[in-house]
Amino acid sequence: MTALPEELQSALDTALRGFPQPELARAVTRLITRYRQGVAATEPILVSPVDAAAYAGYRMPGTYAAVRAALAEVAGQLPEFAPRSLVDVGGGTGTAVWAAAETWPSLTELSVLEQAPEVVALGRKLMAGSARLRGTSWRRGRIDPAAEAPAADVVTLSYVLGELPEPVRAATVRWLAGSARLLVLIEPGTPAGYERVLRARDELIGLGRSVVAPCPHQRDCPITPGRDWCHFAARLPRLGAHRVIKEGTLNFEDEKFSYVAVANEPAARAANRVLRYPVKRKGLVSLRLCTGADGLAEVTVTKRHGADYRAAREVGWGEQWSPTAD
Numbered sequence: 538m539t540a541l542p543e544e545l546q547s548a549l550d551t552a553l554r555g556f557p558q559p560e561l562a563r564a565v566t567r568l569i570t571r572y573r574q575g576v577a578a579t580e581p582i583l584v585s586p587v588d589a590a591a592y593a594g595y596r597m598p599g600t601y602a603a604v605r606a607a608l609a610e611v612a613g614q615l616p617e618f619a620p621r622s623l624v625d626v627g628g629g630t631g632t633a634v635w636a637a638a639e640t641w642p643s644l645t646e647l648s649v650l651e652q653a654p655e656v657v658a659l660g661r662k663l664m665a666g667s668a669r670l671r672g673t674s675w676r677r678g679r680i681d682p683a684a685e686a687p688a689a690d691v692v693t694l695s696y697v698l699g700e701l702p703e704p705v706r707a708a709t710v711r712w713l714a715g716s717a718r719l720l721v722l723i724e725p726g727t728p729a730g731y732e733r734v735l736r737a738r739d740e741l742i743g744l745g746r747s748v749v750a751p752c753p754h755q756r757d758c759p760i761t762p763g764r765d766w767c768h769f770a771a772r773l774p775r776l777g778a779h780r781v782i783k784e785g786t787l788n789f790e791d792e793k794f795s796y797v798a799v800a801n802e803p804a805a806r807a808a809n810r811v812l813r814y815p816v817k818r819k820g821l822v823s824l825r826l827c828t829g830a831d832g833l834a835e836v837t838v839t840k841r842h843g844a845d846y847r848a849a850r851e852v853g854w855g856e857q858w859s860p861t862a863d
């Protein structure tokens with residue numbers, strides 16, 4: 538389970554208490570309807586303080602869990618990588634900054650580019666109580682592939698590609714790849730989100746970037762389009778205002794996400810990536826894998842495999858899988 542950092546959770550609860558509950562609920566309903574349309578935004582979606590608060594309350598916990606999970610896999614592939622600077626593009630209330638700061642203690646220069654002033658104001662407020670993050674620089678501005686590319690050790694674009702008009706997406710991806718040592722793109726774990734990630738991945742490989750995660754290879758994605766999609770899940774608790782906003786009975790949820798991370802230098806990749814929740818039965822574990830060597834595979838690990846069996850009982854969806862024996 539990945540919960541928001543305590544200081545973020547408490548800042549978020551405080552910020553949300555500033556709005557009457559019915560007003561927040563109406564704003565959440567409006568946003569859900571808008572996001573479910575799945576169409577690119579021709580104008581900003583989050584236009585008022587209550588929109589920004591509703592978005593943060595409704596989406597930050599899930600987005601944080603997804604970004605944190607993706608970055609943890611990326612960091613696991615790059616054990617020597619100790620980035621100092623990060624730019625979060627279309628950063629909203631700064632979710633990816635929180636997740637990256639948690640992933641890489643070496644990060645000291647943090648900045649966010651975001652178009653919506655109300656969102657910037659809330660993001661700043663949420664970071665104000667954090668000694669680590671309160672110095673984050675917030676730049677109000679629009680994604681503009683004609684401008685100078687954001688230069689940083691890490692550039693993140695989290696849940697933004699889908700909001701950009703189709704014709705701008707490839708140019709944005711090329712722009713961001715321009716001067717990032719590591720570029721991480723995260724999208725909802727839907728077929729459409731995966732599709733966008735896949736196109737971006739093709740674009741980035743075409744530019745000579747090296748895929749770090751999740752793919753264990755640099756070839757075409759072996760998943761048959763229309764039949765399946767590459768996505769992962771991060772489990773998070775529903776706490777405080779988030780639980781009230783979700784009006785849910787469950788005290789947890791699974792955030793589904795798709796992502797790709799590329800580096801501007803050759804990177805070591807996972808041997809295999811686990812593509813589903815492992816199926817565990819008495820004495821055996823079945824794994825659906827994307828393999829480094831040979832496309833997709835269904836692998837069964839039994840007690841007979843000793844250490845591999847014990848490891849397979851622990852491995853999770855989205856993690857890498859390196860058996861010691863075949």
Ligand SMILES: C[S@@+](CC[C@H](N)C(=O)[O-])C[C@H]1O[C@@H](n2cnc3c(N)ncnc32)[C@H](O)[C@@H]1O
Nearest residue numbers: 600627628629632652653679680695696697700
């Ligand atoms: C779905 S939210 C995601 C926010 C944040 N990245 C996260 O993961 O929580 C999309 C954000 O992208 C911003 N955005 C969309 N198009 C943009 C553009 N052309 N330039 C700058 N920001 C943009 C929106 O204002 C919004 O805050």
